[in-house]
Amino acid sequence: MVTVLLGPPGVGKGTQGALLAEDRGWRRIVTGALLRAATGEGTELGKKARSYMDAGELVPDDLIVALVKECLARVPAGEDVIFDGFPRTVPQAESLDDALPEVDRRVDAVVVLEADDDVLVKRLSGRRSCPECGEIYNVHFSPPEKEGVCDRCGSTLVHRKDDNPETVSRRLEVYRSETEPLIRFYEASDAEVLRIEGEGTIDKVQGEIRKALEDVALERTRDGSRKVK
Numbered sequence: 001m002v003t004v005l006l007g008p009p010g011v012g013k014g015t016q017g018a019l020l021a022e023d024r025g026w027r028r029i030v031t032g033a034l035l036r037a038a039t040g041e042g043t044e045l046g047k048k049a050r051s052y053m054d055a056g057e058l059v060p061d062d063l064i065v066a067l068v069k070e071c072l073a074r075v076p077a078g079e080d081v082i083f084d085g086f087p088r089t090v091p092q093a094e095s096l097d098d099a100l101p102e103v104d105r106r107v108d109a110v111v112v113l114e115a116d117d118d119v120l121v122k123r124l125s126g127r128r129s130c131p132e133c134g135e136i137y138n139v140h141f142s143p144p145e146k147e148g149v150c151d152r153c154g155s156t157l158v159h160r161k162d163d164n165p166e167t168v169s170r171r172l173e174v175y176r177s178e179t180e181p182l183i184r185f186y187e188a189s190d191a192e193v194l195r196i197e198g199e200g201t202i203d204k205v206q207g208e209i210r211k212a213l214e215d216v217a218l219e220r221t222r223d224g225s226r227k228v229k
């Protein structure tokens, strides 16, 4: 099964995607994290991506598509995948649709997490993440036990450079203009589009995502031609 997690920055894709992947044993492909690792290591890709990321702009499609194809090629056959932060433009979604049949897959479900901009801005300004294990905290809603330190691995938490107010508002604009149109793109496809309210507690949102995905799996099992792999 291939699932795409869509939603504006700050809606909780990282948190929800990690919980879901852990519960189901799915492979996560998180383009933002891959790009941050590349900029941190100073690879060619990282050097090219950095200025776009710092400005809250999207990294060019050709770079992202090449990165994702490379990741997909390493996923063992039969292993389920969840994309977080990809695709973010219609051309990226089209490239994914072209690439998946080559590995005998297609997009089965698209989980769209939704929230108002004022909530997103508050979440992003309070977000702190662990550069080592990827755990995400929020100083307003879910702080670590010891300020600035990851509960899970003890590393020093960071405030992402692109979580500053100006970059956040640009990222939200880019989401509305470039990424939101993907909802209609997927509604017109064979994938199930599941819209989930992302403003509740982490557990509540996770519960709703799981329930919606179970319904899709049931439906597709009943209808053999659309059976989830």
Ligand code: AMP
Binding pocket: 009, 031, 032, 033, 035, 052, 053, 054, 056, 057, 058, 059, 060, 064, 084, 085, 086, 087, 088, 089, 092, 162, 171
């Ligand atoms: P994220 O962690 O998903 O918010 O991504 C952080 C930044 O990485 C974005 O603001 C973009 O600059 C870049 N990025 C991540 N995923 C993509 C993508 N699929 N297409 C283009 N740029 C991306």
